[in-house]
Amino acid sequence: MIENLVLKDGIPIYLQLIMHIKQGIVSENIKNNDEMPSRRMVSTMLGVNPNTVQKAYKILEDEGLIASSVGAKSYITIDENKIMLLKQELIEQNIKDFLVVFKQMGMDKKDVIRLIENMWENEEGK
Amino acid sequence: MIENLVLKDGIPIYLQLIMHIKQGIVSENIKNNDEMPSRRMVSTMLGVNPNTVQKAYKILEDEGLIASSVGAKSYITIDENKIMLLKQELIEQNIKDFLVVFKQMGMDKKDVIRLIENMWENEEGK
Amino acid sequence: MIENLVLKDGIPIYLQLIMHIKQGIVSENIKNNDEMPSRRMVSTMLGVNPNTVQKAYKILEDEGLIASSVGAKSYITIDENKIMLLKQELIEQNIKDFLVVFKQMGMDKKDVIRLIENMWENEEGK
Amino acid sequence: MIENLVLKDGIPIYLQLIMHIKQGIVSENIKNNDEMPSRRMVSTMLGVNPNTVQKAYKILEDEGLIASSVGAKSYITIDENKIMLLKQELIEQNIKDFLVVFKQMGMDKKDVIRLIENMWENEEGK
DNA sequence: GTGGTCTAGACCACG
DNA sequence: GTGGTCTAGACCACC
Numbered sequence: 001m002i003e004n005l006v007l008k009d010g011i012p013i014y015l016q017l018i019m020h021i022k023q024g025i026v027s028e029n030i031k032n033n034d035e036m037p038s039r040r041m042v043s044t045m046l047g048v049n050p051n052t053v054q055k056a057y058k059i060l061e062d063e064g065l066i067a068s069s070v071g072a073k074s075y076i077t078i079d080e081n082k083i084m085l086l087k088q089e090l091i092e093q094n095i096k097d098f099l100v101v102f103k104q105m106g107m108d109k110k111d112v113i114r115l116i117e118n119m120w121e122n123e124e125g126k
Numbered sequence: 127m128i129e130n131l132v133l134k135d136g137i138p139i140y141l142q143l144i145m146h147i148k149q150g151i152v153s154e155n156i157k158n159n160d161e162m163p164s165r166r167m168v169s170t171m172l173g174v175n176p177n178t179v180q181k182a183y184k185i186l187e188d189e190g191l192i193a194s195s196v197g198a199k200s201y202i203t204i205d206e207n208k209i210m211l212l213k214q215e216l217i218e219q220n221i222k223d224f225l226v227v228f229k230q231m232g233m234d235k236k237d238v239i240r241l242i243e244n245m246w247e248n249e250e251g252k
Numbered sequence: 253m254i255e256n257l258v259l260k261d262g263i264p265i266y267l268q269l270i271m272h273i274k275q276g277i278v279s280e281n282i283k284n285n286d287e288m289p290s291r292r293m294v295s296t297m298l299g300v301n302p303n304t305v306q307k308a309y310k311i312l313e314d315e316g317l318i319a320s321s322v323g324a325k326s327y328i329t330i331d332e333n334k335i336m337l338l339k340q341e342l343i344e345q346n347i348k349d350f351l352v353v354f355k356q357m358g359m360d361k362k363d364v365i366r367l368i369e370n371m372w373e374n375e376e377g378k
Numbered sequence: 379m380i381e382n383l384v385l386k387d388g389i390p391i392y393l394q395l396i397m398h399i400k401q402g403i404v405s406e407n408i409k410n411n412d413e414m415p416s417r418r419m420v421s422t423m424l425g426v427n428p429n430t431v432q433k434a435y436k437i438l439e440d441e442g443l444i445a446s447s448v449g450a451k452s453y454i455t456i457d458e459n460k461i462m463l464l465k466q467e468l469i470e471q472n473i474k475d476f477l478v479v480f481k482q483m484g485m486d487k488k489d490v491i492r493l494i495e496n497m498w499e500n501e502e503g504k
Numbered sequence: 505g506t507g508g509t510c511t512a513g514a515c516c517a518c519g
Numbered sequence: 520g521t522g523g524t525c526t527a528g529a530c531c532a533c534c
Contacts, residue, residue, distance in 0.1 A: 027232025
């Protein structure tokens, strides 16, 4: 789940981590009571400081999406209803952002859809 | 041109400004030798500090997209060839970024296209 | 009097102008009721904006060192007592600054005096 | 080393800091591989913003006089040869600047030397 | 704790 | 009015 994350410059790392995990949650690849990867594992996989991972986990915890107890693993503790709401919210926001960008670039609906068709396939092999 | 920009949290303002202006340039709504709005005007329109706008303009100037001289206005300085290159670059990067997000959320191509079809119309009236 | 001024970077021009004029006043090369060079002349001689010269003159005026009336020349209007005070103040401050710098560089009195002896002669020809 | 610095008005703080540190380096009170005080420490000692100190340190780093790495201390990185060159440069520039001022104030060599003799002793007790 | 960056506000020099 | 710079305060990532 974390292995797909490619960090971008300019956006705080802990925010990218939070967004990525939320996106994973709504994908239903991660289910309630699933175990979260350990902070240490994430930090070495991404090559970032453990503090930074801790910060992201802490925020997710404060939002009630994960639960952890000292010395123990973290688990996803969200119910199905909350997941649906989160999913709706994330999808809507991302699609909206997407449209804003391409409209600002002066493209119409047909152009955009054709681009998606093309590039979706091209990325398929990866 | 700047009036369409709605700032988001989490991403540095100056980066959002740079992206927005570049997107406007490739839309061909902004042409070579067009006058740029002054730093102060943009800063009051967006409710940010003039310095933040200055930083964005400075980077665009370093990239050769605009030209400034003290006491005078700033101008767009980009020819058609560079615009095409920039457009290609922006489209590719944005499509790629969004596809990563949508895939991470567990959506397939059909879902995304259907959502775009729907939301494109809904936003139309605005 | 203005012709000796060489502007340095990093210090506001109008401040350098003020200091230079004050130094000229205490040198007794400029006496009470002497005519000040016009703002325009100074601005062209130094290659700076007339506004900048105006700013310096305005401050000197506020301090009571020069007097000007619209459309007319400016004159030095300071009495001998004030000049003596100003002279004392400027000399003391400059010597102190000088000593601070060279002490911080770890030099002793003999070194400094020898340096002055040498460089004073070298500059003589200019 | 920083504790001797008394800030003056009119000259940018970061420039005063740079000059002061360079003067300390040539005095040989500061040696190669010496630890620099942290930005925060200097900023509280001088009562200025950490950012201003950061700017000075950044410039010194660009000039190759100090080396920094995030999360760790900063160190002086200058060899004896470079120190001698720097010393020569600083002395020459400072003497020249001060001589210009003293001459502009109408003082001759004897005046200046006598003043230095007097004031050097007076400051001695401090 | 460390160094580095982003945003904010005031000021400077110029047309 | 214009563009550019200096100082300030808060935040990020790292040790």
